[in-house]
Amino acid sequence: KMVRGMSGTLSLYVVGGLNDEAMKNTSRPISEALVKHFHDSETHYEVKLFSTLALNTEYHDGDNKPYPIVTDAAFDVQSRTLCRAHYKYRGPALELRSTMRVVLAGEHKNIFQQDKMILEIPRFNFPKEPEDLPKVKETDDWILANYSTSPWCEPSYFCNDMRNYWTFRGTKSSDDVFENTVHILYEMNEEGQWVPFIPPIL
Numbered sequence: 001k002m003v004r005g006m007s008g009t010l011s012l013y014v015v016g017g018l019n020d021e022a023m024k025n026t027s028r029p030i031s032e033a034l035v036k037h038f039h040d041s042e043t044h045y046e047v048k049l050f051s052t053l054a055l056n057t058e059y060h061d062g063d064n065k066p067y068p069i070v071t072d073a074a075f076d077v078q079s080r081t082l083c084r085a086h087y088k089y090r091g092p093a094l095e096l097r098s099t100m101r102v103v104l105a106g107e108h109k110n111i112f113q114q115d116k117m118i119l120e121i122p123r124f125n126f127p128k129e130p131e132d133l134p135k136v137k138e139t140d141d142w143i144l145a146n147y148s149t150s151p152w153c154e155p156s157y158f159c160n161d162m163r164n165y166w167t168f169r170g171t172k173s174s175d176d177v178f179e180n181t182v183h184i185l186y187e188m189n190e191e192g193q194w195v196p197f198i199p200p201i202l
Helices: 027-040 094-103 130-137 140-147 158-171 174-178
Strands: 002-004 010-015 045-051 057-059 066-068 073-076 081-084 118-122 183-188 194-196
Touching (some): 010 073, 094 158, 130 158
Antiparallel strands (some): 002 010, 118 183
16 A cells, blocks of 8 residues: 655555465565565655565464465555455456456556546456356365465455456457447445446536
């Protein structure tokens, strides 16, 4: 989470990952890549919190496997406090946003227009991949073993999210999703839910 401070710098809070070197050892390379990215950036960051690896790891009684202390976090802009969070609703078009992360890997896309409070998913090209559909019928154990970096501590929705993603990739292409539009827009209603945004007719 990055928050612009009064001085024009960005306050940086990084929470996540765990010390899994004895298991799949994926957290350290990710953490090192984050540090390098912020170090090499032309933007000036003031590090407020960087809790990863051993700082964000705990061990349960009778279990030698590492577990993250904090998996989800929220930042209250008004009080400037960071706290644990559990998101029951993770935003609209989850499968499409997941596809964007995979297809545009390494290319950063900021899809939230803060000034307009609108979520914009710009058109990007991706093919239909029917070869993903057989994965939908695989067991939870198979999905965790093959697609999780930390299968012993994934959230309960992980496997269903993967099945929904494969169903989407197996049945949809960018032409199906975007049709004749250059982007898909969402706005938040009074109940705090993201709904399709229809620009007013001028």
